[in-house]
Amino acid sequence: MSIAAAGLRPHVVGQGTHREDTVFMRTQVAIIGAGPAGLLLGQLLTNAGIDNVVLELRSADYVLSRVRAGVLEEGMAGMLDEAGAGRRMRAEGLPHDGFDLAFDGGHHRIDLHGLSGGKRVMVYGQTEVTHDLMEKRRDTGGLSVYEAVNVQPHDFDGPNPYVTYDKHGTSHRIDCDFVAGCDGFHGVSRRSVPDSAITAYERVYPFGWLGILAEIPPVSHELIYANHPRGFALCSMRSMTRSRYYVQCPLDDRVEDWSDDRFWDEIRRRLPADVAERMVTGPSFEKSIAPLRSFVAEPMRFGRLFLAGDAAHIVPPTGAKGLNLAASDVRYLFDGLREYYADGSSAGIDDYSRRALARVWKAERFSWWMTNTLHRFPDQGAFGQKIQEAELNYLVSSRAASTSLAENYVGLPY
Ligand code: APR
Ligand code: PHB
Numbered sequence: 001m002s003i004a005a006a007g008l009r010p011h012v013v014g015q016g017t018h019r020e021d022t023v024f025m026r027t028q029v030a031i032i033g034a035g036p037a038g039l040l041l042g043q044l045l046t047n048a049g050i051d052n053v054v055l056e057l058r059s060a061d062y063v064l065s066r067v068r069a070g071v072l073e074e075g076m077a078g079m080l081d082e083a084g085a086g087r088r089m090r091a092e093g094l095p096h097d098g099f100d101l102a103f104d105g106g107h108h109r110i111d112l113h114g115l116s117g118g119k120r121v122m123v124y125g126q127t128e129v130t131h132d133l134m135e136k137r138r139d140t141g142g143l144s145v146y147e148a149v150n151v152q153p154h155d156f157d158g159p160n161p162y163v164t165y166d167k168h169g170t171s172h173r174i175d176c177d178f179v180a181g182c183d184g185f186h187g188v189s190r191r192s193v194p195d196s197a198i199t200a201y202e203r204v205y206p207f208g209w210l211g212i213l214a215e216i217p218p219v220s221h222e223l224i225y226a227n228h229p230r231g232f233a234l235c236s237m238r239s240m241t242r243s244r245y246y247v248q249c250p251l252d253d254r255v256e257d258w259s260d261d262r263f264w265d266e267i268r269r270r271l272p273a274d275v276a277e278r279m280v281t282g283p284s285f286e287k288s289i290a291p292l293r294s295f296v297a298e299p300m301r302f303g304r305l306f307l308a309g310d311a312a313h314i315v316p317p318t319g320a321k322g323l324n325l326a327a328s329d330v331r332y333l334f335d336g337l338r339e340y341y342a343d344g345s346s347a348g349i350d351d352y353s354r355r356a357l358a359r360v361w362k363a364e365r366f367s368w369w370m371t372n373t374l375h376r377f378p379d380q381g382a383f384g385q386k387i388q389e390a391e392l393n394y395l396v397s398s399r400a401a402s403t404s405l406a407e408n409y410v411g412l413p414y
Contacts, residue, residue, distance in 0.1 A: 034055075055144075055151050064130060087132075112406045325359070
């Protein structure tokens, strides 16, 4: 008997009803977290006629104030189009056909487009992605509850899960068919699963990234990833007038330790001379330090609770994979849910965790490898530096090695 025939098919969302000071509601999919994973899943479900509610701890303004990564694989860009939220990305995003690897005083282009059979990446900030998805959700009447506190999923190991939360002193309960935990690394969804049911794999790196945003033209029209004995550096951008730059720094450094002058001096020292010379500098308007971590929780499904995006896994930013992995999780989860509601088949949702994790681990490997190859580790010494340079030399001189790098960077197939 199919799940639908078994009577588990949902009721469409009803009017909120009051009972004993709790507001009751029903939906098909309750989504926890309004980051890119939650909003993208919500929009695809809405477009497919599947009712959903998004519950977010923070305010919409706070969510939009977070500065995050900005490189979209073609698969992710295509999903934004599919969600109906890709118009501005197509108009204002910057398609990139390659990037530079800088090491040992020189720099070498990786021809992503040529090496990957015609693929490219789109440079478009995650904040913009979130903004566009929020706007689309508003336009299509999707319900999002911001500043929802004490969000808690319940009974997801049985047929009747529900989520409770408080807002403005009122308790709410949403009964649903499924809960999507899209609430990031520090969210409540993964923590609601008993420890005995989950296995976590983790590596914490002994350094962070100090990132700045500045209203200056990027030093190059493509990204530059730099290995240097003083530490890693990255030149990225948000537009042709806004640069996003990073330097590797010790984990115990504080933002206050880094004046703009110190930042510009340090990044210039880590870049090849010709690049450093043409770098335009200016006042930064955002500066933050982020730790680097690799993390995977297995499995990604617990009964009727599914984890997606940072709630299930973290990658160091070196390979620009965090946002893109959130998108591939959503691809598999949305396809499974659509199949369930359209055909009453649970085959897709049953296979969700296996499919998602297979791709997650490949991106984890790639991000770990890029991090190891490009950063200065405390114990690496002169020998370790030489080995990194030899590996980078091999990468840029071997078509096979460059092809592997390009294939992973533009994104493995879903
Ligand atoms: N209840 C409700 N919402 C919560 C809770 C909670 N208890 N805890 C966290 N959240 C919200 C966060 O405020 C955030 O808006 O969940 C959202 C999770 O969004 P992201 O952290 O952006 O994660 P995700 O959507 O998986 O996107 C992955 O975004 O964070 C980057 O590096 C990450 O690039 C990757 C991508
Ligand atoms: C960024 O633009 O913020 C960015 C780009 C590439 C990365 C990481 C971050 O690998």
